[in-house]
Amino acid sequence: MDISKKLSEQQQSVSDLIHELYNCLAQADDPKTKDIRESLMRAYQHIGQRDPVVVANKLANYLHFTGYNEKIKFTESELELITQISQIGQHAGLNGSYRAWYGDKSQF
Known part of the structure; x- marks a missing residue:
């Protein structure tokens, strides 16, 4: 598979998951x-300007960190989306989780 095609598919996948999670959270308000x-x-x-795997990794860490600290109870569907984002982000390696503070929303 062509690398640019794979990157494009990853960007689309991560974008879709982010969009869906945002909509779920916005509905609950x-x-x-x-x-x-x-x-x-x-x-x-x-997402189009950065490696989607690294974005997914940082976002998953941020979601888990913030959810725990703020004592946020995510719904089943929200947890499923967060899990999918985490699974994509697992492939980021050192470029993801070790270069940012988990609770800093300015990393996005």
Whole structure:
């Protein structure tokens, strides 16, 4: 498979997951998820300019970190989307999780 085609598919996959998760959180309109929704929007806007696997990795870490610290109860569908984002992000290696502070939404 061509590398650019694979990258394009990854970008589309991550974009779709981010978009769907944002919509789920926006429907619930929980004030605790405001920062998460802002981060999802920023990640969605910049996904074409960055490696989607690294974005997925950082986003998954941010979602888990913020969800735990803010005591956010995600729904089953939201957890499934977060899990899918995490699975994509697992392939980021050192370029993902070790170069950012998990709780910093400015990384997106």
